[in-house]
Amino acid sequence: MAIITATRPVDRSSAAAPARARRGRKIRDNLTGYxxxxxxxxxxAVFTWYPMVRGIxxxxxxxxxxxxxxxxxxxxxxxxxxxxxxxxWKNTVYFTVLALVVGYAVPFFVAILLNELxxxxxxxxxxxxxxxxxxxxxxxxxFKFYAYDPSDAGLFNAVLKFLHLPTSQWMQSPGATMPAMVxxxxxxxxxSAVLIYLASLQNIPGELYEAAELDGAGLWRRIWNxxxxxxxxxxxxxxxxxxxxxxxxxxxxxxxANGAGTQDSAxxxxxxxxxxxxxxxxLNGAAALGVVMLGALAVFSAFYLRLTTKxx
Amino acid sequence: MxxxxxxxxxxxALAAGLGLxxxxxxxxSDDDGASxxxxxxxxxxxxxxxxxxxxxxxxxxxxxxxxxxxxxxTVKSVSVGTQCNNPPDFTARLAGxxxxxxxxxxxxxxxxxxxxxxxxxxxxxxxxDNISTWDDVDPALKSVFTDGGKTYAVPVKNYSMGLVYNKVxxxxxxxxxASPPKTWAExxxxxxxxxxxxxxxxxxxxYSAGNTGGWxxxxxxxxxxxxxxxxxxxxxxxxxxxxxxxxxxxxxMRYGDNSMGSRQLLQWGDLLTNAAAGKVGMFVGAPDATQxxxxxxxxKYEDWAVAPLPGQDGLAKSTLGGGEGYFFKxxxxxxxxxxxxxxxxxxxxxxxxxQFDYPRAKPQNYPVGVPQxxxxxxxxxxxxxxxxxxxxxxxxxPSIYSQFESQQLPIKGxxxxxxxxYAVLDSAMSAVLTDPNANIDALLKTAxxxxxxxxxxxS
Numbered sequence: 001m002a003i004i005t006a007t008r009p010v011d012r013s014s015a016a017a018p019a020r021a022r023r024g025r026k027i028r029d030n031l032t033g034y035x036x037x038x039x040x041x042x043x044x045a046v047f048t049w050y051p052m053v054r055g056i057x058x059x060x061x062x063x064x065x066x067x068x069x070x071x072x073x074x075x076x077x078x079x080x081x082x083x084x085x086x087x088x089w090k091n092t093v094y095f096t097v098l099a100l101v102v103g104y105a106v107p108f109f110v111a112i113l114l115n116e117l118x119x120x121x122x123x124x125x126x127x128x129x130x131x132x133x134x135x136x137x138x139x140x141x142x143f144k145f146y147a148y149d150p151s152d153a154g155l156f157n158a159v160l161k162f163l164h165l166p167t168s169q170w171m172q173s174p175g176a177t178m179p180a181m182v183x184x185x186x187x188x189x190x191x192s193a194v195l196i197y198l199a200s201l202q203n204i205p206g207e208l209y210e211a212a213e214l215d216g217a218g219l220w221r222r223i224w225n226x227x228x229x230x231x232x233x234x235x236x237x238x239x240x241x242x243x244x245x246x247x248x249x250x251x252x253x254x255x256x257a258n259g260a261g262t263q264d265s266a267x268x269x270x271x272x273x274x275x276x277x278x279x280x281x282x283l284n285g286a287a288a289l290g291v292v293m294l295g296a297l298a299v300f301s302a303f304y305l306r307l308t309t310k311x312x
Numbered sequence: 313m314x315x316x317x318x319x320x321x322x323x324x325a326l327a328a329g330l331g332l333x334x335x336x337x338x339x340x341s342d343d344d345g346a347s348x349x350x351x352x353x354x355x356x357x358x359x360x361x362x363x364x365x366x367x368x369x370x371x372x373x374x375x376x377x378x379x380x381x382x383x384x385x386t387v388k389s390v391s392v393g394t395q396c397n398n399p400p401d402f403t404a405r406l407a408g409x410x411x412x413x414x415x416x417x418x419x420x421x422x423x424x425x426x427x428x429x430x431x432x433x434x435x436x437x438x439x440x441d442n443i444s445t446w447d448d449v450d451p452a453l454k455s456v457f458t459d460g461g462k463t464y465a466v467p468v469k470n471y472s473m474g475l476v477y478n479k480v481x482x483x484x485x486x487x488x489x490a491s492p493p494k495t496w497a498e499x500x501x502x503x504x505x506x507x508x509x510x511x512x513x514x515x516x517x518x519y520s521a522g523n524t525g526g527w528x529x530x531x532x533x534x535x536x537x538x539x540x541x542x543x544x545x546x547x548x549x550x551x552x553x554x555x556x557x558x559x560x561x562x563x564x565m566r567y568g569d570n571s572m573g574s575r576q577l578l579q580w581g582d583l584l585t586n587a588a589a590g591k592v593g594m595f596v597g598a599p600d601a602t603q604x605x606x607x608x609x610x611x612k613y614e615d616w617a618v619a620p621l622p623g624q625d626g627l628a629k630s631t632l633g634g635g636e637g638y639f640f641k642x643x644x645x646x647x648x649x650x651x652x653x654x655x656x657x658x659x660x661x662x663x664x665x666x667q668f669d670y671p672r673a674k675p676q677n678y679p680v681g682v683p684q685x686x687x688x689x690x691x692x693x694x695x696x697x698x699x700x701x702x703x704x705x706x707x708x709x710p711s712i713y714s715q716f717e718s719q720q721l722p723i724k725g726x727x728x729x730x731x732x733x734y735a736v737l738d739s740a741m742s743a744v745l746t747d748p749n750a751n752i753d754a755l756l757k758t759a760x761x762x763x764x765x766x767x768x769x770x771s
Contacts, residue, residue: 066429066642078769083736083762151574172576172746258521258577260735262742278400279523280732281424283407 052294058287075288079276082285087264088272092247094178095268099246103186103193104239110190111197112227125198132191140255143184144171148256171257174265181252181266193238200234201227236308243304244297250274269293352385352651354644355412358396359389364607366676371659374666378658385651388412394608397421397636399731406430413641414652417465419456419634420730426459432640433462437649443657448692456725457637466653468660468667469685470635471598472723473531474716475499475619481593485509492619492715496535496561499594499622500569506593507571514573515593516565517586518745522579525741526734527632530726531596532558535621535628540727541767548763550737551756557624559752563744576745584609596621599682599713606679613679617712620719633723635685661687663697670705681706683713729766736762 027034062071079085114124131139147155148170157167170180208226217225228235250270253259257266259275269289277286360367375387392401396416405411406428417425425431438454440446443466453467479489485505493499503515519525529550530540538554541547566572573591575582584604586592588611595601599618605611621628638656640649659666670680680702688695703710727733740755 063429064427066427081765081769083758083765149575169574169746172574172742174747258579258582259523260521260738260742261577262746263739274400275735278403279735280729281403281427282732283403 055287059291092268096246098182107190107193115201129191177265200231204230352647355388356414357390357412358416359391431464442653448694465637465639467637472633476597477594503571504569515571517592520742521577523734524579526737529737531632537629548760551760567748618716630722674705681708
């Protein structure tokens, strides 16, 4: 079959000139925007995308005696065989779930409480936000040396003893390690979440609460039927951000448990990456672990976004 | 300038600034350290930090004196922290290629340094012309930095482990400080008495976190006559009676006698902080631990003494030894390597200069009389000169180290892949110190499997 294509003669020079001019004008008009964009893109490219791509490449390589070779999946095989690999994932998921239950719910209810208060609002907001301003290392050292001291002199043990409750070994007890890390982490980080929730709560029209009250709704009913639906978007976004952040938990085990804790009870994936990269002369294994974590978080985020978008 | 123009200019300036700064970051220096007038410049790390005022002043004075004696050499000093080689920082510098020309590293770092491709082979330069005392340097220390017949670093510090103990707490517990424990059973008895005399004190303390627990497990199994790896280095060799004894001794003291205090998961600084505060009766450590207790953690020399490492049925069968040295960055010119060696020789390997300038250290309340480093071969002229000068200027009571010096135990080095193995052994150490029901057999079996997996994976 013959294919006939009809072409219309075009005077390229005359048609291209106005197009070029239009393009040029468009670029000139948006020059400021493009320039700012270039800066942002350059920053992302250099400090985020390049390391990411470099990490992925490194995860398939091995450097010995200054010579880098491609080793296929060797690094992945090795890190999967690392005896701490599965405990690290188990701990990380456990921390994330606990942090979601405690660290997600507590700031929300604190925000509701602060929103309901009539007096000392500003003072209490500062008080809640104060820990965020402390450097994480300082805050964690406070917990380590004063709150989680396993002797009866420790703050938490002194309180437990005063209440005639059994004391704990805190970071020295495998069972208490993760809850203790979550308590410290929640205390340190909840200020930001509380402020975001507060802003969101203040955008809820007062009439909705009035209507609910007229309908005889109590406090819980108002929270369930008005507050939560009205802050659903923020709640959803913060849930995802919190999960992604807590999956990368690192400073808490490093400082509170001096690393792995008792019998790997504090080893998280991020800490394992640090061990491979900086103590075991295995930057390539660390890169492979990083890629596995990136993959897991990417899959989770895609799934979560899809789920929440569908529901919206 | 109108507002839009101003914004454009600002944006350009920002973008240009960012681009330039990034370019500056990525620009690799092609400075070969030589200037037109024939001067050679070398960068050297491990300069004391600002808080170590005397040490820093000494270093700067040494640099000035060295440059005066060698007007064609300029030494640029860099400080990398009090420990000189904090493993994560060191790894980052190696990986980033940002080490100084002459850089400090542990004996166990050789493999990592070679893998990074950052070290120069300095074998052809190691002779009396460049380091006048080289022939007297202990051959065992030289061999630690040698791989495949090539030497990559100059040893400048070494240590071996003993039992560090607090004489004041010994006296308080009715123990004789002149007669420290010689066996682990005696350590246990002494620890019990010390803890009983003062409930706020740990009679004996040990590490169990940050890879230092594995490090001390290694020293303690060496004391039993054991080892971490088989002779061919391919299998773990600590899941045996000697390994069990190490953990059993600790568990007995921690939970049987309650003589190790409740605060565990200790690493280097934690234990020494407690020791300096008078809260630790005994611990395994090298003589330089007393220096750290005094200079970094504000303890007192007169409180401390060091004894040989105890063993199960008498003194230890062997002890753990290690040390540090200066590597030379690959790509240095001949002149830079020679200048670097000359500096290292001056600062670290010359009796009466640098670290061996005892007459200068004596009035500075910096300890003179610590029996390590022992860098020179035992019967060499340099070793004798160093010993005589140290003795003549000693400002610490020689009895602090006399027990340690009286018994020279055989020294074993750290195992291959030490840090990865230590991380595994931390787990066993932390378990017996935090869990009264810890199952030692199971702990050692798990650790053995893990180490064998690591070795098989060639990590």
